[in-house]
Amino acid sequence: MGSATTQAVAASTAALDAARGVDLGVARELFAAARALDGSSQLAGALADSAASVEARSKVVADVFGRVLSPAAAQLITTAAAQSWSAASDLVDGIEELAVRAAAKAAPDADVEGELFAFTRVVAANPELELALGSRMGDSEAKGQLVESLLAGRASDATILVAASLVRQPRERRVRDLLSRGMRLAAAQRGRTVATVYSAVALGAHQQQRLTAALAARYDTQVSLNTVVDPTIIGGLRVQIADDIIDGSVSTRLTELRQKLAG
Known part of the structure; x- marks a missing residue:
């Protein structure tokens, strides 16, 4: 992801966070808009063209989406189109991300x-x-x-x-x-990072709570914990969070031991 796209995503997300009246209908409309952009390279290119003025891009949004989308969805797309994107495909990704985030925002009690x-x-x-x-x-x-x-x-x-x-x-x-x-x-969107934990047997509620707290402290963020029972682990845990893998499984230690003995 280019730096321009990173900044564009941040600005679009901030607009969603500040928006009122975001419901599942808005999320559905954003998904539909992403599909429309993906299906028309000309339209996506026009909205992602940083050489065009913000006013010109806003007019394209109004002309294409103004009559078919709610004001909330149209405004979010207008904000996204006003940003500088590294590529037209990044804009499509950005609208899709807004749609997912909007769905999560619209259903705060849903897991x-x-x-x-x-x-x-x-x-x-x-x-x-x-x-x-x-x-x-x-x-x-x-x-x-x-x-x-x-x-x-x-x-x-x-x-x-x-x-x-x-x-x-x-x-x-x-x-x-x-x-x-x-x-x-x-x-x-809820301010959490996903961690996936693989263990040989199911973790108890207390174990999950302790592990969640430990990961939250280590990464300085709230953690959403997903657990997978994998008998090949044998014992211990393997944790994947973001791009990090914390591997304390018995199977991995045995593999490392075999490699040392073979070497």
Whole structure:
């Protein structure tokens, strides 16, 4: 991500944080706008063209989206378009990020990141489902409807919106990567970092609380903890948080020992 895009994302996120009246309808409209931009390189290029004036880009937003989007959604897109982006594709990513964050903001009591993680595990455990959702040959709308049917009654409306919308717009990304991105953004909107913990047996509530507190202290941030039971760990824990991996598993120590003995 270029520095221009980093600043553009920060400015767009700040606008979302300050916006009032953000509900799931706004999030849905932002997802639709991201799909429209992704489907029209000319439109995305026009809104991401830093050589054009802010006024000119705002007029394009008004002309294209003004009559079909709510004022809140249109204003957020106008703010995003007013920024400098390193590439037109970055603008599409930025609008999609706003949509995920808007869904998380609209449903403060829903465990969006936790439910997305759970669905990611379901996809990972079912190769046929992953193929159905990830195939380039399938209809994107049908894929979104499949996700909605699978999660109906099992996840919050916010989670269903995020998962189904991301699957509808894969843009050469794997399904699990899409869902993981949604999970990280939803957590970030709530000021949290996602940590995934792998253990040989299920962790008790007290163990999870202690681990969450320890990670929060180490990284100086709130932590959303996801747990995975993996018998191959044998013992100990493997923790992945952001780009860091803390590996205290017995299996890894045994592997390292074998390598030393072989060397």
